[in-house]
Amino acid sequence: MARKQPARRGVMPLSELLTEKETKALASFDVREIDALLRFAPRRYVVPGPLTSLYDAEVGDDISAVVTVQDIHERTMRNRPGTLLEVDVTDGTATVTLTFFLGKRHLSGWHRSRLPRGARIVVHGTVGEGYRGGRQIVHPDYEQVEDTEEGLAWAQRPRPIYPLRKNISQATMRSATQKGLEFADTAERILPEEVLAHRGLPTLAEAARLLHTPLTLGEARRGMTHLRFEEAFVLQAIFAQRRAQDLRTPAPELRAEGPLQPLFDERLPFTLTEGQHEIGEQLASRIGNGHPTSALLQGDVGSGKTVIALRAMLRAVDSGHQAVLLAPTEVLAEQHHRTIVGLLGDLAGAGHLDGHPDATRVRLLTGSQRTTARRETLLDVTSGAAGIVVGTHALLTESVEFASLGLVVIDEQHRFGVDHRRRLRAKGPGGMSPHVVVMTATPIPRTAALATVGDLDVLTLRESPGRRGGVTSFVVHERLARWEERMWQRAGEEIAAGRQVFVVCARIDEGEADAPAPKELDEYGREKPDPGLAPARGVTQTAERLATRPELAGARIGVLHGRLTTEEKQEVMAEMAAGEIDVLVSTTVIEVGVDVPNASVMIVLDAERFGVSQLHQLRGRVGRGEHPGIAFFDTSAEPGEAHSTHLQAIADTSDGFLLAELDLRRRGAGDLVGEEQSGLQSTVKHLDLLRDSRLIEAAREVAFAVVKGDPDLEEHTQLAGAIALRLRDADPDVERS
Ligand code: ADP
Ligand code: MG
Numbered sequence: 001m002a003r004k005q006p007a008r009r010g011v012m013p014l015s016e017l018l019t020e021k022e023t024k025a026l027a028s029f030d031v032r033e034i035d036a037l038l039r040f041a042p043r044r045y046v047v048p049g050p051l052t053s054l055y056d057a058e059v060g061d062d063i064s065a066v067v068t069v070q071d072i073h074e075r076t077m078r079n080r081p082g083t084l085l086e087v088d089v090t091d092g093t094a095t096v097t098l099t100f101f102l103g104k105r106h107l108s109g110w111h112r113s114r115l116p117r118g119a120r121i122v123v124h125g126t127v128g129e130g131y132r133g134g135r136q137i138v139h140p141d142y143e144q145v146e147d148t149e150e151g152l153a154w155a156q157r158p159r160p161i162y163p164l165r166k167n168i169s170q171a172t173m174r175s176a177t178q179k180g181l182e183f184a185d186t187a188e189r190i191l192p193e194e195v196l197a198h199r200g201l202p203t204l205a206e207a208a209r210l211l212h213t214p215l216t217l218g219e220a221r222r223g224m225t226h227l228r229f230e231e232a233f234v235l236q237a238i239f240a241q242r243r244a245q246d247l248r249t250p251a252p253e254l255r256a257e258g259p260l261q262p263l264f265d266e267r268l269p270f271t272l273t274e275g276q277h278e279i280g281e282q283l284a285s286r287i288g289n290g291h292p293t294s295a296l297l298q299g300d301v302g303s304g305k306t307v308i309a310l311r312a313m314l315r316a317v318d319s320g321h322q323a324v325l326l327a328p329t330e331v332l333a334e335q336h337h338r339t340i341v342g343l344l345g346d347l348a349g350a351g352h353l354d355g356h357p358d359a360t361r362v363r364l365l366t367g368s369q370r371t372t373a374r375r376e377t378l379l380d381v382t383s384g385a386a387g388i389v390v391g392t393h394a395l396l397t398e399s400v401e402f403a404s405l406g407l408v409v410i411d412e413q414h415r416f417g418v419d420h421r422r423r424l425r426a427k428g429p430g431g432m433s434p435h436v437v438v439m440t441a442t443p444i445p446r447t448a449a450l451a452t453v454g455d456l457d458v459l460t461l462r463e464s465p466g467r468r469g470g471v472t473s474f475v476v477h478e479r480l481a482r483w484e485e486r487m488w489q490r491a492g493e494e495i496a497a498g499r500q501v502f503v504v505c506a507r508i509d510e511g512e513a514d515a516p517a518p519k520e521l522d523e524y525g526r527e528k529p530d531p532g533l534a535p536a537r538g539v540t541q542t543a544e545r546l547a548t549r550p551e552l553a554g555a556r557i558g559v560l561h562g563r564l565t566t567e568e569k570q571e572v573m574a575e576m577a578a579g580e581i582d583v584l585v586s587t588t589v590i591e592v593g594v595d596v597p598n599a600s601v602m603i604v605l606d607a608e609r610f611g612v613s614q615l616h617q618l619r620g621r622v623g624r625g626e627h628p629g630i631a632f633f634d635t636s637a638e639p640g641e642a643h644s645t646h647l648q649a650i651a652d653t654s655d656g657f658l659l660a661e662l663d664l665r666r667r668g669a670g671d672l673v674g675e676e677q678s679g680l681q682s683t684v685k686h687l688d689l690l691r692d693s694r695l696i697e698a699a700r701e702v703a704f705a706v707v708k709g710d711p712d713l714e715e716h717t718q719l720a721g722a723i724a725l726r727l728r729d730a731d732p733d734v735e736r737s
Contacts, residue, residue, distance in 0.1 A: 012033060012034045012183065012186060013032065013033060014026055014027075014031070014032060014033060014034065014037060014176075014180075017034070017179055017180070017182075017183065018176050018179055018180075021172055022172055022175060022176035022179070023176075025165075025168040025172045025173060025176060026040070026173075026176055028165045028168065029163070029165070034180060034183050034186060034187055035187045035188050037176070037177065037180040038180055038181075038183075038184055038187050038204060038205075038208040039208075039227055039230075039685075039686075040162075040177070041211055041223075041224060041227060041685075041686060042160030042161055042162050042211065042212070042220075043161055043162060043163045044161050045158035045159060045160055045161060045214070045217060045220055046158065046159045046161055047156075047158045047159075047217065048064040048122075048124050048155070048156050048157075048159070049062060049063065049064050050064070050156075051064050051065055051066060051122075051152070051156070052064065052065055053065065053091060053093045053094070054067070054090070054091045054093050054094035054095070054096055055093035055094045056093075057094070057096070057127045057135070058127065059127050059128060059129055059135065060126070060127065060128075061126070061127045062124075062125070062126050063123075063124070063125065063126075063127055063137075064122060064123070064124045064155075064156070065091055065122070065123055066091060066120065066121070066122050066123075066145060066147070066152065066155065067089035067090060067091045067096075067120075067121060067122075067123055068089060068090060068091070068118060068119070068120055068121075069087060069088075069089055069115050069116065069117055069118060069119045069121065070088045070089060070090055070095070070117065071087070071088040071117065072085070072086070072087045072088070072112065072115060072117065073085075073086050074086070074108060077101070081103065082101060082102050082103040082104070083102050083105075083108055084099065084100070084101055084102070085099070085100040085102055085108055085111055085112075086098070086099055086100075086136075087099075087100075087111075087115050089121070089123065095134070096127065096130075096134070096135045096136060096137055097130050097134060097135070097136040097137075098115075098123065098125075098136070098137050098140050098142070099130075099136045099137065099138045099139070100138075100139060101138075101139075114142075114144065115142075119144060120144065120145055120146070120147055121142045121143060121144050121145060122142065122143060122145040122152075122155035122156075123137065123140045123141070123142040124140060124141040124142070125137035125138070125139070125140030125141060126138075141159075143155070153215065154215070157213070157214065157215050157216070158214055158216065158217050158220060160174070160177070160211070160212055160213075160214075160220075162174070162177070177212045178212065178213070180208070180212075181208055181209055181212055181213070184204065184205035184208045184209065185205050187204055187205070187208075188718045188721060188722065189203070189204050189718055190204075190230050190233065190234065190718050190719050190722045191204070191226070191229065191230050191233060192706070192716070195233075195702050196226075199229070199698070201225060201226050201229060202222055202223060202225075202226050203226075204226060204230075206223075206226075207222070207223040207224075207225075207226035207227065208223065209223070210222050210223030211223035211224060211227075224686065225695070227685075227686045228686045228687050228688075228692055228695055229695055229698075229699055231684070231685060231686045231687050232451060232687055232692070232695060232696045232699035232700070232703075233699040233702060233703050233719075234703075234719065234722045234723060234726055235451060235452070235454065235684075235699075235703075235726070236454055236696075236699050236700040236702075236703035236704065237703040237706060237707055237713075237719055237723055238455070238723055238726065238727065239454035239455035239700075239703075240700075240703050240704040240706075240707035240708070241707055241711070241713075241723070242294075242455040243455055244707055244708075244711050246291050246292050246293075246294070246433075246455075247291050248291075249291060249292055249432075249433045250290060250291065250431070250432045250433070251289065251290060251291050251292040251293070251406075251428065251432050251433050251434065251435055252316075252319065252321050252404070252406040252428065252429065252432055252434070252435075253288055253289065253290050253319070254284075254287040254288055254312075254315050254316045254318075254319040254321065254406050254407060254435065255288040255315075255319060256315060256318035256319040256320070257318070258318055259318065259358040260314040260317055260318050260347055260358060260360065260387075261311055261314040261315050261318055263347055263356070263358065264310070264311065264314055264343070264344065264347060265311070267343075267344075267345060267347070268307070268343075270465070272304075272307070273304065273463050273465050274463075275303075275461050275462055275463050276304050276307065276308055276461065276465075279297070279308055279459045279460075279461055280308050280311055280312070282459055283295060283297070283308065283312050283437065283459060284312065284315060286435070286457065287312060287315065287316070287406075287407060287435045292428075292432075292433040292434065292435050292436065293435040293436065293437070293457065294435075294436050294438075294455060294456045294457065295435075295436070295437045295438070295456060295457045295458075295459055296437075296438050296440065296444075296449070296453055296456040296457070296458045296459065297309065297437055297438065297439045297440070297459050297461070298439075298440050298441075298442075298443045298444065298458060298459070298460050298461070299441065299443065299460060299461030299462070299464075299656075300441060300443065300461075300464050300620070300655075300656040301441045301464075301616070301617060301620030301621075301656075302464045302465075302620060302624060303441075303461040303462070303463060303464045303465070304461065304463075304464075304465055305439045305441070305461060306336070306339065306411075306439070307343075308461075309325065309409045309411075309437060309439060310340060310343065310344075312407060312409070312437065313325065313388055313407055313409060314388075315407075316387075316406040316407040316435075317360050317387035317388065319406060320404070321404045321405065321406025321407070321429070322381075322384060322386065322387055322388070322389065322402050322403060322404055322405050322406060322407075323387065323388050323389070323405075323406060323407040323408070323409065324388070324389045324390070324391065324395065324402070324405060324407070324408050324409070325340070325388070325389070325390045325391075325409045325410075325411065326390075326391055326392065326393045326395055326408065326409070326410045326411065327390070327391075327392055327393070327411045328392070328393060328411065329392065329589065330366045330367070330368060330392055330566055330569075331569055331570070331573055331589065332411065333364060333366055333390050333391055333392050334364065334366070334570065334573075335573075335595060336390050336411065337362065337364040337390040339595065340362055340388065340390065341362050344359075344362065346359060347359050347360070348360065348361070348362045348388075350385070350387075351385075360386075360387030360388060361380055361385050361386045361387060361388075362386065362387070362388045362389075362390065363377045363380050363381060363386040363388070363389050363390070364377070364389075364390050364391065365377050365378070365381065365389055365390070365391040365395060365400070366391060366392055366394075366566075367392065367394055368566040377389075378400065381400060381401070381402055381403070382401050382402070382403060383403055384402075384403030384404055389402075393410070402427060402429075403429070404428075404429040405427050405428055405429065405434045406428070406429075406434055406435065407434055407435045407436075407437070408427075408434050408435070408436045408437070409436075409437045409438075409439065410436065410437070410438045410439065411439050438456065441617060441620065441656070442613040442616075442617070442656070442660065443460065443656045443657050443660050444458075444660060445657060445660055445661055445664065445689070445690065446458075446693075447689060447690065447692070447693035447696055447697075448660075448664060448689035448690070450693075450696055450697065450700065451684065451687055451689050451692075451696045452684065452689070454700065470623050470628055470629065470654075471602075471619050471620070471622055471623040471628070471629035471630065471631050471654070472628065472629070472630055472631070473619055473630075473631040473632075473633065473650070473651035473652075473654075474487075474630070474631070474632050474633070474651060475607075475632075475633045475635065475644060475647045475648050475651050476632050476633065476634045476635070477634075477635060477637070477638070477639055477644070478534075478634055478635060478636045479636065479638065480639075484634070485551070487603065487632050487634065488546075488549050488551035488552060489551045490601065490630065490632075491551065491552065491583070491601050491603065492551040492552050492553075492555070494600050494601050494630075495552070495555050495582045495583070498598075499598055499599065499600040499601070499627055500576065500579065500581065500582055500583070500584070500596060500598050500599040500600065500601075501555075501582060501583045501584070501599065501600075501601040501602075501603065502583075502584050502586065502590060502599055502601065502602045502603065502618075502621055502622065503542060503546070503583060503584070503585045503586070503603045503605065504585075504586060504587065504588060504590070504602070504603070504604045504605065504618055505536065505537050505538055505539045505542050505585065505586070505587060505605050505606070506536035506537070506587075506605070506606045506609040506610070507536050507537075507538050507539070507587070508538055508539050508540065508561045508562070508563055508587060509538045509539070509540050509541070510535070510536075510537065510538040510540070510541045511538075534606070534636035536605075536606045536609055537605045537606055539559050539560075539561050539585050539586060539587055540559065542585050542605065543557050543559045543585040546583060546585065552582075552583060555582040555583050556580065556581050556582045556583070557581070557582070557583045557584075557585060558572050558575060558576065558581035558583070558584050558585070559572070559584070559585050559586065560572045560573070560576075560584055560585075560586035560587070560589055560590065561586055561587040561589060562587060562589055569589075572584070576596055576599075577596055579598060588610070588614060588618070590618075590621060595624065596621070596624075597624045597625030597626075598625055598627070599621060599622050599624070599625075599629075600622050600623065600625075600627045600628070600629050600630065601622060601629070601630050601631075601632070602618055602619050602621055602622045602629065602630070602631040602632070603631075603632045603634060604618055604619075604631070604632065604633050604634060605634050606634070606635065606636060607633035607634055607635050607647055608635045608636070608637050608643035608644075608646070608647060611663070612650055612659050612660075612662055612663035613659070613660070613663060615631075615633060615647075615650050616650065616656060616659050618631070619631035631651075633647045633650070633651060635647055649662060650662070661690060664689055664690055665690065706719070
C-alpha cells in the first residue's frame with residue numbers, strides 16, 4: 001500500500017497514518033507526531049493467566065483457554081435496540097457460551113467474520129452463569145490462535161493497557177500504536193548508537209516494538225529502559241548545557257569579608273549550627289566565583305535557611321553589590337522584610353542617626369505600595385542606596401533597574417517553578433548575571449534533584465535549630481465526635497496558657513461548589529468511583545461555628561484569606577503577631593513561612609484535601625518558639641480508609657526527606673515540588689525518580705560528555721531537537737528564547 005512520504009523525519013503528522021478516531025484519541029494525550037507516538041508507553045500490562053480447561057472453570061474465575069467455535073447464533077434483544085450474539089465454544093472438556101451485546105449491526109458482522117465455525121481461538125474473560133444453567137463469558141477478549149508452541153506463547157503474551165480518556169477504547173489505542181510501529185524507523189533517534197551499544201539498550205524502533213507487543217514482561221521492561229534512559233539523557237543534556245553556558249557568563253565576584261557580615265554574626269542572638277556554618281562556607285565560595293551560581297538551598301522548615309541566605313546577601317553588599325530576596329506573596333515579603341530589619345538592627349539603618357556607620361538600607365518593594373513610597377524605594381534600588389531589596393516574585397518580570405544586582409535569593413521555590421530563575425540572568429550589572437539561590441522547605445531526595453534540577457548545586461541543611469519546641473501530629477476523625485471535642489478542648493487549653501491557634505480550611509466559603517476533583521478514568525474509559533470526600537468546610541462558616549464552641553469560649557477569632565484586601569491581610573497578620581488574635585481561621589495563605597513563635601496549635605480541617613508537603617509546611621508553622629507544637633489533621637475519612645492511613649503516615653513522620661519520598665511514591669514526579677510549579681520537573685514522563693538513580697547518574701555522565709565535546713550540539717541535531725521540544729513543554733514563555 002502506498003503511503004505518503006513524511007515531510008521531515010520524525011514529524012510525520014499522525015493524521016496521515018491513522019484513522020480520524022485514532023488521531024483524535026492520541027491528540028487527547030498531546031501525541032500528534034510519530035515520534036511522540038513511539039514514546040507513548042502503555043500504563044501497565046495484563047498477563048493472561050495460564051491456560052485452563054473449561055471443565056475446571058468455575059463461575060467467577062478469570063480464565064484463558066484455547067477453544068474451538070462450535071456454533072454461533074444471534075437474536076434481537078427484547079428491552080433495548082441491538083442484538084445478542086452467542087457463540088458456543090468447546091475445548092473438548094466442556095462448553096461455554098461467549099456472549100456479546102451489540103448495539104450496532106456492523107459489530108455483529110465483525111465478530112462473525114472472526115469467529116467462523118471451527119475456528120481456533122484463545123479466549124480471556126470471567127466465567128459467569130448463562131441463561132439455561134450453562135456458563136457464559138460476556139464480552140471476552142479473544143483472538144485466533146495457531147495450535148503450535150509459538151502460537152500458544154503468542155496467545156499468552158502480556159497485553160498493553162493504555163491510559164484512556166473518555167470515549168476512547170483500548171482497541172483504538174492498540175490499533176493506533178500498532179500502526180505507529182510500522183514507522184518506527186522514521187523516528188528521531190536521540191540516543192547515540194554507541195551509547196545504546198555500550199549500555200546494551202535496544203534501539204528506539206526495537207524498544208517501541210518491545211513496549212507495544214512484548215512477548216514477556218521482561219521485554220516490556222527492556223523497551224521501557226530505552227525511554228527512561230532517553231528521558232534522563234535529554235534532561236541531563238539540558239543541565240549540561242546550562243552549566244556550560246554559566247561558565248561562559250560573567251558574574252560579580254562576591255568575595256568581600258566585611259564589614260557587614262562579621263558585624264551581623266556578632267549580633268546574632270544564637271550561634272550558628274555546624275550545618276549552617278558548612279553550608280554558609282560552600283555558598284560563600286560559590287558566589288565568590290566569576291560565573292553565576294545556581295544553588296538550591298534545601299532544609300526543613302526552621303532549619304535556618306533564611307539566616308544563611310541573609311549572610312550571603314550581606315556578603316554581596318560588602319562586595320559593593322545589591323541583593324534581592326523574593327517571596328511568593330506580599331504577606332511573606334513583608335514578613336521577610338521585618339525579620340531582616342530586625343536581625344540587622346542598626347546595620348540596616350543607613351541614613352538614620354542611630355544607624356551603624358557601615359549600615360546599608362533594606363527596602364521592601366511590593367505591587368500594592370502607594371506610588372510615593374514606591375517611587376522612593378525605586379530610587380534607592382536604582383541608585384544602589386538599598387543594599388538589600390525584599391519583594392514578591394513580580395520583581396522578576398517588572399522592569400525594575402538595579403544599580404548592581406549581585407545576588408538573588410528566591411524563597412520557597414515550589415511556588416515559582418525553578419526555571420523562572422533564568423529570567424534573572426539579564427538583571428546583573430554590565431552584562432553580568434547575578435548569582436541565584438533558591439530556598440525550599442520541600443526537600444527533594446537526591447536522585448530526584450539530580451533528575452529534575454540537575455543544573456543547580458543542591459545544598460542541604462539537616463538540623464532544625466529553629467524548631468525548638470518540636471511538633472507532634474495527630475489524625476482526628478471528624479465523625480468521632482469525642483475526638484473532635486478533645487481537639488478543640490486542647491486548643492482551648494493552649495489559649496488559656498497564652499498561646500495561639502491556627503485553623504486551616506480548604507476553601508473560603510461553603511456556599512460555593514468545591515473545585516471539581518479531576519475525574520480519573522479506569523482502563524476501560526469509565527469514570528472511577530468518586531473517593532467520597534465530604535464537602536470541605538469554609539473559613540467563614542468555620543469561624544462562625546468556632547465562636548459558639550464552648551471549648552473556645554472567650555477566644556478572639558480572626559479570619560484570613562485571599563479575598564481580603566492587602567491592607568486587611570496585613571492588619572490581621574499584625575494582630576496575630578501581636579497576640580491580639582487567639583484563633584486564626586484561614587486558607588493556606590499561611591502555608592509558607594508565616595512566623596508566629598507564640599502559636600502552638602495547628603488544626604487542618606479536611607486534611608485529606610491537602611498534599612503531603614502542604615501538611616508538613618502547615619504544621620511547621622507551630623512549635624517554632626519555645627513551646628512544643630501540636631498539629632491536628634482533621635479528616636472526614638473513616639478510620640482505616642486510605643485517606644486516614646495516608647494522613648497517619650504523615651503524622652508519624654517528621655523527617656522532611658522521608659515525607660518527600662512518601663509524596664513521590666504516592667503522586668509521582670509531576671507533583672514533586674507542589675502544584676503550581678512549572679518547568680522541567682513537571683514534565684517527567686517515564687523516569688521513576690526514586691528507583692532509577694543508577695540510570696539517571698549514568699545518563700548524566702553520558703550527556704555531560706556529549707555536551708562537553710559538542711557544546712552547541714551541531715553533531716547531535718536530534719538531541720538538540722529533543723531539548724528544544726522539552727523546554728517548550730516545560731515553560732513556554734521562559735525557555736523559547
Ligand atoms: P527556615 O527559613 O529554614 O524556615 P529560619 O532561618 O527562618 O528557618 O529560622 C527559623 C528560626 O530559627 C528563626 O527564628 C531563626 O532566627 C532561628 N534560628 C536560625 N538559626 C538558628 C540557630 N543556629 N540557633 C537557634 N535558632 C536559630
Ligand atoms: Mg524561612
